[in-house]
Amino acid sequence: MPSPSSGAVIAVRELRKSYGALRAVDDVSFTVERGEIFGLLGPNGAGKTTTIEILEGLRKPDGGQAEVLGIDVVRNPAALKERIGVQLQSAALYPELTVRELISLFGSFYARSLPAERLIGELGLGERAGAASKQLSGGQRQRLSIALALVNDPELIFLDEPTTGLDPQGRRSLWEHIDRLRGEGRTVLLTTHYMEEAEQLCDRVAIMDHGRILELGTVTELVGRHFRDRTVRFESRAELSDTALATLRGVSRVAHEDTETVILTRDVPRTIGGLLELADGLGLEGLDVAVRRPSLEDVFLELTGRALRD
């Protein structure tokens, strides 16, 4: 395999893994640079978890190569496990053991480990340190599993769907913790099916579907690559017909989402000017217009023809 650039902590080339007829990972290649948060993005069943578990040394690929921290994940998974931090999707912990006991226990598995009290403090688990893991809320549990992923002070951390199942508040709080990891100089590979999460956290993302990487780059790059248009949206009004809207300057398309009308345009000021004139002429009042840059969500929709969340 080509020697990865000096900063690469993960180098994956032509990785493949099938389950029967299903190609879970189909010729996947990418590199992750030191110090970045890299997102594998895709719907359930896209092959994100299989990919990440191969990189964690938990699964054997059928073909291709993967080097993590310079270690071949197939040949030397034991050395690899010593140096990475792992959070598994929806993995539980010993339900009867307390937060403090679990962190100390996991620390004992590694040649060197951080003090439990420090991790408890850093992840804001101080008040729950003596609570059994089964008594924790979803957000606390996720923070505990991140504490466990950090127990060996790893340079590289894998987070598989870290915020799934959390309420928006819990999600935002966890984002802060993940963001801080980058600040500490660690590299993070995370999977998610929340576009917002990828936009908020990731330096670069790879969009996966059906086991393949469809696009790879920064969020801005991906959006720019697919959309020059912006969207203008407002609550649909019967008086404003699609045909009339389509004639406004700059408009490339008119669509509907739920109760909203969405206009794609290359020229936001002219389109809005025309729209307001049109509304004025019809005597409409209180038209609430929003302008939005297309998001990763739109990129994904464009690439796969399906929405991400389902």
Add this chain to the structure above:
Amino acid sequence: MDILRGLWPMTIANVKSFRRNREAMFWTLAFPVIFVALFGAIFSGGSTRFEVAWVDHDGTPAAAQLRAGFGQVRMLELRDAAEDEALALMRQGDVDAVIVVPAGVGEAMTPGVAPRAPAALVLYTDPSRSTATQTLNQVVEQVVGAVNQRLSGVPPALAVETRSLQTQSISAAAYFVPSILAMALMQLGLFASIPLVAQREKLILKRLAATPLTRLTLVTSNVLMRLLVAAVQTVLIVGVGALMFGVTIVGNLLVIIGLIALGAVTFLAIGYLIASWARNEEAATGITSAVQFPVMFLSGIFFPIAFMPEWLQPVAAFLPLTYLADALRQTMVGGAAYVALPIDVAVLAVWLAVATAITARFFRWQ
């Protein structure tokens, strides 16, 4: 890749998880103790009369006088028999003890004749029935003492020599203590399947696989934890047997500890075998119950296998609990053998080897 790294913390974690699981605590510790207490109380209807077979090799009037002396003790019921017959009666449990009057007793008791050595009465008792043995020893010693005193002026003419004889009819409590210990060890092992399957289902095993902890360390920590619990079970069950029913342990402690460890590990291997087979926690619970109840009733835990219908006896001959219970009864309380001890050990070893081999082949970690 150090097997010892994490072993002790993991063992402690297992012990804590176990201790905090009320259900596991109840079934492995409280339940067997309740069993011993209950069955011991029901079946040892404390009779204070002892049937004693009287064997007279002397035949002199002095020996007859001695018999009359013993006959006055209200606690004893004497029954004349030839020595062979007497010992057979005791083995079958028809009498509690045997007293043998050797030839020469009459001469030794004759006033004015100084015996070269005291003539020895022989008392056979069953040491696994410690209370009975103690009482009988005391009674006989008292009677003999009284006779010696009456013959005062001469050196002691009579002494008592006690001999052990293992009998078919160890007391009910002495039967139950090792049997229920064997049952408790079985439950300890079989019930290990449930948390193991739960840990697989909840991806705890997978999460551990993502750390440097080796599978061997994980399994070893589980074995150590179960052995520790087995030790607690043993102390509790034997303790209750001793305190409530006076059951004493007569065998070699090292042999007994070795058998307990072998039994615990064998049933743990069978528990792992169930875990290889069960897809989820409910299935593991179902299989474990489905296995343990018939095995419990068909392995001579509650009554000797000889009392079972003949067509069921081959089933008992196949079950590992039969052999563990048999081995423990033989060594702990001197119970009658179902098979010789080495065969018990061999059968358990075969079960252990087979269960381990199948588990190693089919156990899924994820």
